[in-house]
Amino acid sequence: NMAGWDADKVFYNNVNGNKVDDAEGNANNQSSILSKFTKFIITFQIDNSFIYSDQARQRYNQKQKYMEVNIDHVRIFDEDLADNLLSHPSVYLPLFEEAAKQTVERQIGPAKTREKPVDPFQIILSSSSFATPIRSLKSTHITRLVRVPGIVISASKIQAKATHVTIACKTCQASRQLAVKSGFSQISFPKICELDAKCLPNSTYIVADQCRYIDQQSLKLQEAPEQVPTGEMPRHIILTVDRSLVSRTVPGSRVIVIGVYSVLSHMAKGRRAAQTVRQAYMRVVGIEPQEGSDSALGRSTFSQAEEREFISMSRKIDLYSYLSSNIAPAIFGHADIKKAIACQLFGGSQKILPDKMRLRGDINLLLLGDPGTAKSQLLKFAEKVAPIGVYTSGKGSSAAGLTASVVRDSNTREYYLEGGAMVLADGGVVCIDEFDKMNPNDRVAIHEAMEQQTISVAKAGITTILNSRTSVLAAANPVFGRYDDARDTTENIDFQTTILSRFDLIFIVKDHRIESKDRQIADHVMSLHENRSSSIISFGEISINKMKRYISYCRARCTPRLSESACSCLQDYYIQVRTKVREREQNGLPSAVPITVRQLEAIVRIAESLAKMTLSNTATEQHVNEAIRLFNVSTYDAITSGAVVSEHVSPAMMEEVQKAENLIRRRLPIGSTTNEKYVVDDFSRQGITQAATR
Numbered sequence: 001n002m003a004g005w006d007a008d009k010v011f012y013n014n015v016n017g018n019k020v021d022d023a024e025g026n027a028n029n030q031s032s033i034l035s036k037f038t039k040f041i042i043t044f045q046i047d048n049s050f051i052y053s054d055q056a057r058q059r060y061n062q063k064q065k066y067m068e069v070n071i072d073h074v075r076i077f078d079e080d081l082a083d084n085l086l087s088h089p090s091v092y093l094p095l096f097e098e099a100a101k102q103t104v105e106r107q108i109g110p111a112k113t114r115e116k117p118v119d120p121f122q123i124i125l126s127s128s129s130f131a132t133p134i135r136s137l138k139s140t141h142i143t144r145l146v147r148v149p150g151i152v153i154s155a156s157k158i159q160a161k162a163t164h165v166t167i168a169c170k171t172c173q174a175s176r177q178l179a180v181k182s183g184f185s186q187i188s189f190p191k192i193c194e195l196d197a198k199c200l201p202n203s204t205y206i207v208a209d210q211c212r213y214i215d216q217q218s219l220k221l222q223e224a225p226e227q228v229p230t231g232e233m234p235r236h237i238i239l240t241v242d243r244s245l246v247s248r249t250v251p252g253s254r255v256i257v258i259g260v261y262s263v264l265s266h267m268a269k270g271r272r273a274a275q276t277v278r279q280a281y282m283r284v285v286g287i288e289p290q291e292g293s294d295s296a297l298g299r300s301t302f303s304q305a306e307e308r309e310f311i312s313m314s315r316k317i318d319l320y321s322y323l324s325s326n327i328a329p330a331i332f333g334h335a336d337i338k339k340a341i342a343c344q345l346f347g348g349s350q351k352i353l354p355d356k357m358r359l360r361g362d363i364n365l366l367l368l369g370d371p372g373t374a375k376s377q378l379l380k381f382a383e384k385v386a387p388i389g390v391y392t393s394g395k396g397s398s399a400a401g402l403t404a405s406v407v408r409d410s411n412t413r414e415y416y417l418e419g420g421a422m423v424l425a426d427g428g429v430v431c432i433d434e435f436d437k438m439n440p441n442d443r444v445a446i447h448e449a450m451e452q453q454t455i456s457v458a459k460a461g462i463t464t465i466l467n468s469r470t471s472v473l474a475a476a477n478p479v480f481g482r483y484d485d486a487r488d489t490t491e492n493i494d495f496q497t498t499i500l501s502r503f504d505l506i507f508i509v510k511d512h513r514i515e516s517k518d519r520q521i522a523d524h525v526m527s528l529h530e531n532r533s534s535s536i537i538s539f540g541e542i543s544i545n546k547m548k549r550y551i552s553y554c555r556a557r558c559t560p561r562l563s564e565s566a567c568s569c570l571q572d573y574y575i576q577v578r579t580k581v582r583e584r585e586q587n588g589l590p591s592a593v594p595i596t597v598r599q600l601e602a603i604v605r606i607a608e609s610l611a612k613m614t615l616s617n618t619a620t621e622q623h624v625n626e627a628i629r630l631f632n633v634s635t636y637d638a639i640t641s642g643a644v645v646s647e648h649v650s651p652a653m654m655e656e657v658q659k660a661e662n663l664i665r666r667r668l669p670i671g672s673t674t675n676e677k678y679v680v681d682d683f684s685r686q687g688i689t690q691a692a693t694r
Contacts, residue, residue: 033081033092037099040077053103056121060104066122066244067100068286071129071145086145089260093285096123122243125258125286134223134235137280141261148282149256149290150221152249153236154407154418161216161242166207171199175207215246221257221282225390225424238281248287251404251419251466254388254426258286302553310553314615320626323613326542328381331374332524333517336633340365340505341382343630344429344471345551346612348605349559360453362471363605364502366435368493368638369509370482375475379431382473385544387552388428390421394438394476397421399445402430404466406459415462422449422468429471436476436494443499446472450502451598474503483510493638497594504602505634560611562604566624570607573628574600581639599635603627656692663688 041052056067075082085092100121108118131149132141161180168175172193193199219239228234239257241248249255263278302310316322320339327338343363350361367375383389392402402420422430432438449455449468456465478484478492492508493500500506562570581595604619606627611619660683668674 030095033084033095034099034102036078036081037092037096038103040074040081041099041103044073044077046073053107056100056103057107059121060108060118064244065119066124068124068126069096071125071127088143089145089285090143093123097121122245123285124245126288127258127286131256133227134221134237135227137237137261142263142280144261145258145285146261146282147256147258148221148237149224149254150236151224151419151424152219152251152253152255153222153424154220155249155251156218157414158215158217158246160213162211162213164212166210167204168207169193169199169204175210214243216240216242217246219249219284220418221255224254224388226388239284240281241284241287245284245287249289250464251417251423253467254290256288256290257282257284258288259284302549306549306553310550311615313550314554314613319614320610322541323547326547327385328374328378330528331377331381332521334374334378334509336630337367337378337507337509340507340606340630340634341378341473342613343606343609344473345382345386346554346609347471348608349561349612350469358453359601360451360469361605361608362453362469363504363602363609364450364472365474366500366503366506367473367475367509368478368483368506370511371477373509373511375509376433379433379473379475382429383431385547385551386429387548387555388425389431390425390428391431391433392421394432394434394436397432397438397442399439399442402432402442403445403449403455403468404457406457406462415459417457417462417464417466419466422446422470423455423466425470426467427469429473432472432474434476435474436478447498447502450499472503483508501594501596501598503635504599504605505630506638507634508638554612554615558612558615558617560608560617560619562607562619562624563621565621566607566619569621569624570600570603570628573603577636584639595639599631602635603631606630656688660688660692 041056042050044050044052052067052069052073059065059067071082071085074085081092085096097120100123101118104121105118125145127147129147131147134148134150137146137148163180165178165180166175167178167190174193190204192201193204217240219241220236221239222236223234225234239259259282261280262283263280313319320342324335324339324342327341340363344365347363348361351359353359367378369375379391383391400420402422404420404423405418406415407418408415435443449470450472453467453469454465455468457463476495479494480492483492577595577599603624604627607619607623610623610626611617663683663686664679
């Protein structure tokens with residue numbers, strides 16, 4: 001059976017064996033369906049409110065040519081009508097739109113009193129039914145309404161699609177109109193004039209001024225990263241939206257699309273393809289945003305049982321330690337880092353000021369340290385437990401891959417945007433491993449995304465701003481591979497201050513050689529390899545899915561603010577730290593990480609995340625004290641760590657190092673280079689040891 005929208009392109013597959021009513025050929029049947037839809041719009045009510053009748057009149061008064069309808073309401077009104085709408089949308093949707101138009105015409109009075117005729121209405125559908133993943137779309141879904149979740153990765157420019165084409169004959173000047181179906185359908189252009197057989201062949205042409213057009217846009221919908229099986233490539237499908245659905249979404253948005261699963265004939269280059277092979281696309285009739293939901297499960301709401309469980313869980317004594325101990329329980333130690341990652345997963349509160357300025361609520365972390373300290377494993381776990389997580393490596397990532405790239409369509413030769421990792425992870429966590437191996441030019445590209453949480457693109461005639469409201473969890477090695485205690489922090493960290501100031505917490509992870517700690521780590525690793533799971537079960541008491549759902553619930557339900565006592569405590573601490581750093585710089589000890597207002601806001605975000613864990617609406621002084629403690633053991637510890645440690649170096653050695661440093665400063669100007677062996681040999685002749693010089 002040929003479907004109505006994409007004639008000569010879309011085919012219906014009657015898999016259920018039910019008899020299909022020929023609505024197009026039966027005028028009585030069309031009239032019956034039209035009257036049912038009209039009755040639904042006029043009479044359907046919820047709580048004594050005629051929602052669709054009022055909505056139609058309101059949309060018309062606001063010059064809006066669409067009406068939003070929930071399919072569940074149609075099912076309550078007439079179950080058979082809803083089933084037919086899902087099974088044969090190409091027949092029933094145009095009648096639904098005609099019913100909406102007729103309803104508005106009745107409400108505004110007779111045609112004589114109108115200034116102009118009522119424009120056609122568009123029906124935008126929504127539903128709460130189970131979503132079908134892109135991988136599950138089969139031939140049985142063709143010409144049916146389907147609900148598909150995913151991420152919009154590209155959007156084309158808005159184009160004009162002709163709905164009625166006016167053609168005229170060059171010989172007899174006769175003209176007529178041809179209707180064009182929606183989607184990617186085409187019309188068969190007549191080669192001869194059908195009004196007068198005496199006219200010459202190929203004499204017809206299109207009168208562009210008399211054609212009728214609508215807006216149309218093409219989108220590309222891709223599977224969410226957490227839905228892609230291991231080792232598989234993410235799949236995508238082409239979408240076409242028109243009229244009021246145009247420009248409703250941007251690349252990087254997580255949406256649930258309702259549309260007609262259609263197919264069109266695919267023509268290969270240079271030869272005709274087999275007409276039985278069809279390329280699939282979706283004709284969209286509704287777009288729902290998917291905000292703060294666990295898109296892998298396809299749920300954006302929480303059941304009452306889940307809410308009761310999460311509320312009782314938030315009242316658990318010492319929930320902070322309970323959650324942090326369940327962050328990567330197979331990794332020994334790193335208690336403060338696990339607590340910081342727990343704070344990052346919950347995040348702070350985003351604030352929008354009266355002047356529309358937005359202050360980010362996401363927390364950025366940097367793990368800098370020796371190899372073999374489980375940095376990458378922490379990143380992998382954070383990517384799994386985050387509601388939206390993307391893992392990438394610094395060496396294999398470019399600026400365009402992290403932010404956004406401009407791609408040229410092979411068919412239309414137009415440029416369109418494809419979002420990168422930081423756009424696809426909007427509302428989640430981006431884990432970047434080997435952060436120090438990135439090209440410095442590529443690293444600069446994420447500066448805007450980390451602070452302003454937007455990505456500005458001005459390439460190939462495309463000027464737009466994409467959202468990237470993400471937290472960044474990065475891991476890097478020091479300049480010399482391992483952290484060198486004989487060198488200052490500024491020498492170990494090879495990052496510019498512009499990128500370091502954007503990280504809320506910076507942890508320096510050192511591999512200390514302590515016998516008692518080494519014995520504990522060795523025993524823990526051996527227990528993993530011997531499958532002694534009892535020692536791990538005592539740590540990991542909560543499943544990853546449950547923790548992921550609890551994080552989503554807290555982020556959606558709670559936005560804490562600081563109390564007055566907590567604000568005064570933070571002000572005093574910030575002034576105190578700035579004073580200490582200023583004194584260090586006056587004594588000739590440069591700071592590797594600058595202390596700015598960003599660090600003050602970082603402590604505020606950490607305190608808010610601690611309050612959000614317990615579903616508290618106020619961040620108290622207790623939360624601020626814990627946030628200050630985390631800041632002291634991370635960023636502030638990285639600032640104050642000196643070149644040498646007095647417990648391991650004798651005073652005579654420190655005096656010799658200071659003497660060598662003064663000689664180097666007097667001999668070599670800033671920015672110059674020289675042979676290291678020459679300097680070491682020269683200082684050795686002056687009585688300075690090689691270790692002190694190096």
